[in-house]
Amino acid sequence: MELCDRSAHEIYQLLREKKISALEVWESSQKRIEAVDGRPGVIEPGEITGADLNTVHAFITPTPERARQQAQQVDEKLNKGEDPGLLAGVPFTTKDIFSVKNTLSTAASKILANYSAPYTATAVERLENQGAVMMGKVNLDEFTYGSSNESSAFQPSTRNPWNTERVPGGSSGGSAASVAAGEAALSLGTDTAGSIRQPAAFCGVVGVKPTYGRVSRYGLIAFASSLDCPGPVARNVTDAAIMLQSMAGPDRRDSTAAAVDVPDYLNNLQKSIKGLRIGLSPDYFRITYMNEDGELMQRDVSDEIRHSVYHAADILRDLGAEIVEDVPMPNTRYGIPAYFVISRVEAASNLHRYDGVKYGYRTHTSNVDLQTLYRKSRNEGFGLQPKLRILMGMYVSAAQYSEQYYVRALKVRSKIRSDFDTAFDPLGPYRLNALLTPTTPSTAFPMGDVYGDSVLMQYADQFTVPANHAGIPGLSLPAGLAADGLPLGVQLLGPDFSEDILFRLGKAFEDGSTGEDWRQVKPAVLRNL
């Protein structure tokens, strides 16, 4: 096994025992990147060649030299006998929606393509303080607006390491792909409607959307500020737990970061799950969508997906958990429409600052008046997705429509929250510790299939978005392979700040399924190395 395929906690252990050096780990990851990633995404990619179709393209900006120096520093610390931190020498990638000082921070948009941030996001800073080594900034949907990575202004966009004809999911597609392909052990993503969990499920890795406020948003280029959550992407639950441990906690630069103590996730991992109550809800086994006539339609998820969830439930039951069926979550179906409204109102406002005046892209047309400067810079700098979101956001927040859209969506949001409150109420009828659901209604879709149809793409988020509305944590776990050879993911949702319980359940599921065949299967891009 290559060093880059080792888990973060193994690397940590081997480093401590001086069996390996951080530089060796860096070298291994660097080689892997060179072997599988192909060229990084760029604004003017030219022709997409045959070679491009078989590589992952996780990166926008690789930072090998910066990473090498960080690895060297870890080795120096180790040699001096100093504590190099929880994530010493562990390679990670950062979704290019986080500011990292003196590094391009593009949000995968032309409008920020030349923007170098003068400060570092709290989450990145905390990972680096624990000795983690940043291999570079990875691709995403433009401004995180999408579920496939294809809307990135930096092409070629990321491809799924399990099958490069498929999307990696999104918006944290570069994150999930880079971890699945062994380019890094960990990645820092963001989740606004499922943007960590959905690509994690598509790429067969672990993805965590922490409780809103668990991880500081400072330095995260905002999409929908009331929904955005930075979180870990990892290859196993233990690594995800260590990563969250390193990032979580209050931050004086983010007043929405919760002043709630961070439990010791690692110490809790091995505890028994006996007696924990896990719910299954019929509302998470069918998707609701609108047909061309505007009628609400329902469709059950495939048997394959249903089976993966029930299989996970069986494993957890065998380990002592109680399974509670038929938990009603009636407002799940309104998650997407409410999200459409709320996220776009916030997104349109968050995008106001990109006006060509201070930084980023400015139109090359000279001698224009101010209004023209704004219009041209924004029109030339933003791709389709930001434009769609601005249009809709401006529309539904206009004085004459705000009441029937935005205000109404906020009401729906609190109804979704109350579904969870009832399910998790320790004195209520269900008394759940967690809800077990599919992460996505399907496996990774083919490249080009739904790009352009942003409404359809949103249904990929139907089971993940309720957690963002409610602010609760969610954990997506690899749970098998579908007949098409693509990964299947299951999701655990828990009450506020219950990440420790979710990790414990996730670890139990991992241990309980460790001997299953699919666990031995590697992503396609790694099979011929």
Place this chain on the structure above:
Amino acid sequence: MTDYEVVIGLETHIQLNTTTKIFCSCKADSWDDEPNTNICPVCTGLPGVLPVLNKAVVEKGVLLAKAMHSEIRTLSFFDRKNYFYPDLPKGYQISQYDLSLGKGGYLDIPMPDGSQRRVRIEKLHLEEDAGKTKNVGNRRFIDFNRCGVPLIEMVTAPDIRSADEAAQYLLRLRQLLRWLGISEADMEKGHLRCDGNVSIRPKGSTELFTKTEIKNVNSIDNVRNAIEHEFARQVREVEAGNKVRAWTLDWDENKNELKKMRSKETEADYRYFREPDLLPVRLDEAWLESILKDFPELPLARRQRFMEEYQLPLYDADILTTERGLSDYFESAVKAYGGDPKRVSNYLLNDVMRMLNDEGKTAQQLKLTPQFMADILKMVDAGKINTSTGKNLLKKVEESGLAPEKIVESEGLGLVSDDSAIRDVVKKILENNPSEVSAYKEGKTTLIGWFTGQVMREMRGKADPKLAQQILKDLLDQ
């Protein structure tokens, strides 16, 4: 001809005198600083930054809300006001909207003729300032120093009925802001900014007609001036059969005239929504209590009390309460003195105020403490020094910081009340002025004043005048 009255509402922006800005730790006041030197990623709205509320802003807001008799909301919210402008780096201003810190309220304005006007407050909210734009030729320069400076926006109801009342409102507001210690309230420096909404109507009407908005007025005199101009202009328009249009007008101080900036026929849609990056502002009981525990007696109440408690005339009470420090000084001095408060007031109004104005000091900065001032008054009362020595002493104490007794002693300023010393001088005066002595003895007793003057001059003012006169009479009447 119709008689018109003017209807005025004032919109003020008050810059709070906090050390740091409202949402970051940059220095708040940049008056003397080069452009773009007090800025950081947060106040320039770089991608990914978040605002963190400065609690001192809320505290100062609470003090003003209380002073304006506003209802203080214990749960208030920040909202985004979205609009594009180059000096607004985020493309939205963080402000308060429907559930702001203060609700309603009023300010009572005493008018010079003794009447009092109540001006109601319609809006009182916290917000961040935007930057400054300067056009030079066809280039546009932006200074972000002012971005994120804490402001309170306060808007009155259309309750003001003359340019003078508008000026009085601003005078009283400025006094109050300084009294509360929440703003330097200097209009020239933009600490207190005022826009005026002006309309006219036939006297007796209760309708509100189309208003114009006057912007960029940077002194109280200019506000009065601009409103008077606008009142006259609107009357002329209506008399000429024209309509008043909803214009925004710019006051040009140099030309002393109003310039049309733009038409404002429709309201802009700012697409307000709750700022998701900030938590709601919760004022729990303990916090409110700690903010309000030293809430001062307000100027008008104190003025009234000075008149009642110390029997001061309105004139004195009004001046003594222009500034909180001065009024505190007065009360401390009265207490230390124990005599007639009017005597303290006279000293303050005539001598100390001049000292303050000349040196640009506040009462609290004087080395002449209230206790020293009381000591001087007591020495005058006891005849230890005369009145003019007393007044000179004020200055000497202020210059040296020494106790007045020490100065009197070391400079020999005390009145001579030694009988024999004065007697010697009197004898000498009488010997040197035989003709005046004769005249006195022949009945021109009014010469006693002249003799006293001679004694005082000889003794350079240090003789106790009563004693000198007594001795003079003794010897002349022998």
